[in-house]
Amino acid sequence: MIGKERFESAKEIYASYGVDVEAAMENCMKAPVALHCWQGDDVIGFDHDGPLTGGIQTTGDYPGKAKTPEQLMQDMDKAISLMPGKKKLNLHASYAVFEPGEFADRDKIEPKHFRKWVEFAKERNMGIDFNPTFFSHDKIKDGLTLSSPDEETRKFWIEHGKACVRISQYFAEETGVPCVMNIWTGDGFKDVPADRMGPRMRYKDSIEQILSEPYDRDKVKPCVESKVFGIGVEAYTAGSAEFTLSFAATHEGCLPLMDNGHYHPTEVVSDKIPALLCFFPEIALHITRPIRWDSDHVVLFDDETKEIAKEIVRCDGLNRVYMALDYFDASINRVSAWAMGFRSWQKALLSAMCMPHAQLKKLQDESRMTELMVEQEAVKTLPFGDIWNEYCRRCGVVSDKEFYGEIRKYEEEVQLKRG
Ligand SMILES: C[C@H](O)[C@H](O)[C@@H](O)C(=O)CO
Numbered sequence: 001m002i003g004k005e006r007f008e009s010a011k012e013i014y015a016s017y018g019v020d021v022e023a024a025m026e027n028c029m030k031a032p033v034a035l036h037c038w039q040g041d042d043v044i045g046f047d048h049d050g051p052l053t054g055g056i057q058t059t060g061d062y063p064g065k066a067k068t069p070e071q072l073m074q075d076m077d078k079a080i081s082l083m084p085g086k087k088k089l090n091l092h093a094s095y096a097v098f099e100p101g102e103f104a105d106r107d108k109i110e111p112k113h114f115r116k117w118v119e120f121a122k123e124r125n126m127g128i129d130f131n132p133t134f135f136s137h138d139k140i141k142d143g144l145t146l147s148s149p150d151e152e153t154r155k156f157w158i159e160h161g162k163a164c165v166r167i168s169q170y171f172a173e174e175t176g177v178p179c180v181m182n183i184w185t186g187d188g189f190k191d192v193p194a195d196r197m198g199p200r201m202r203y204k205d206s207i208e209q210i211l212s213e214p215y216d217r218d219k220v221k222p223c224v225e226s227k228v229f230g231i232g233v234e235a236y237t238a239g240s241a242e243f244t245l246s247f248a249a250t251h252e253g254c255l256p257l258m259d260n261g262h263y264h265p266t267e268v269v270s271d272k273i274p275a276l277l278c279f280f281p282e283i284a285l286h287i288t289r290p291i292r293w294d295s296d297h298v299v300l301f302d303d304e305t306k307e308i309a310k311e312i313v314r315c316d317g318l319n320r321v322y323m324a325l326d327y328f329d330a331s332i333n334r335v336s337a338w339a340m341g342f343r344s345w346q347k348a349l350l351s352a353m354c355m356p357h358a359q360l361k362k363l364q365d366e367s368r369m370t371e372l373m374v375e376q377e378a379v380k381t382l383p384f385g386d387i388w389n390e391y392c393r394r395c396g397v398v399s400d401k402e403f404y405g406e407i408r409k410y411e412e413e414v415q416l417k418r419g
């Protein structure tokens with residue numbers, strides 16, 4: 001059977017379960033997913049020469065890394081050409097692009113330092129999300145930024161946050177798409193602290209000061225991202241789950257952001273999504289793949305990824321959940337990593353949209369649990385591959401089978417030729 005026939009046959013099988021795959025594909029094409037710029041250069045950026053610090057780490061030394069804004073944009077373009085679905089650009093402040101001889105420290109960055117990214121996004125019809133960068137900088141004092149007891153240090157980082165609010169507003173105005181601005185710091189202690197509340201009170205005050213910068217609530221969506229621990233800050237993290245969730249719950253317009261690598265290994269973000277949607281009009285996600293810790297492996301089409309997508313879809317949350325990717329692997333081809341993670345999330349979303357949720361919920365509500373188990377298992381082996389291949393074809397991107405050939409060609413022709 002050729003592809004088209006396989007798709008028609010799969011479509012009929014899905015229809016027998018009450019699933020309209022045409023509608024699913026249309027909806028999947030419309031759901032924006034934020035693509036993080038930092039997979040392309042191992043979370044380095046262009047405003048410093050130093051290493052990646054702040055409790056996060058990349059491992060690996062695969063050749064061909066992008067080292068300039070032009071190379072990063074070139075690689076991102078290649079990755080985008082391999083990704084079906086709607087994209088939004090996700091930038092970190094450390095990716096400011098300066099003119100030759102120009103420099104502005106993080107507390108002084110301005111919209112003009114991101115003009116090239118705005119042009120890039122507009123030409124590709126993408127909105128932009130933004131992240132102040134509270135890591136990889138010499139003004140981090142004793143591992144602390146917004147929670148520092150040193151007022152000069154804290155002030156510097158508050159000013160950075162405020163500059164990022166202004167830049168977020170500029171992104172939203174330029175692109176016509178709201179900008180999700182995520183605050184994450186790695187502030188914490190390696191060993192048992194003597195004061196757990198003091199740093200959190202300072203962190204709270206700092207975020208409040210940052211968000212006192214004027215902005216339009218329909219255009220800028222500030223979020224706070226929690227974390228359980230980071231490398232070198234194993235004993236205590238100021239921005240814990242309880243801290244950020246409580247902050248978002250008590251500060252109107254501020255969203256909680258859950259990164260599924262930032263919880264204890266047996267906790268699952270899939271279960272937290274419906275819990276938060278009972279209380280917050282909107283939430284944000286960082287989608288990643290933790291292995292044993294917050295390792296930020298490339299997202300795959302695995303069980304928890306599927307479960308997260310299912311929750312967003314069956315809670316009717318596509319308009320309430322801001323979806324962003326957050327992984328970085330320096331041990332494999334970075335363009336492949338970028339595109340594979342995005343494609344995996346697209347697969348998870350599309351497959352979640354191809355499930356008979358209403359019927360399954362009905363079985364649960366009628367306590368027909370035996371039937372529910374049988375049906376949920378049956379759905380797992382429906383011919384999703386044929387739907388996915390057709391989705392890729394309609395989006396104008398290669399199938400999984402052709403994917404690696406594209407990567408090898410780009411690697412030979414572009415990445416390995418870089419000095
Ligand atoms: C680079 C990102 O901002 C960073 O990964 C952050 O979101 C995080 O998840 C830290 O562990």
Ligand SMILES: [Mn+2]
Binds near residue numbers: 259286326
């Ligand atoms: Mn994250």
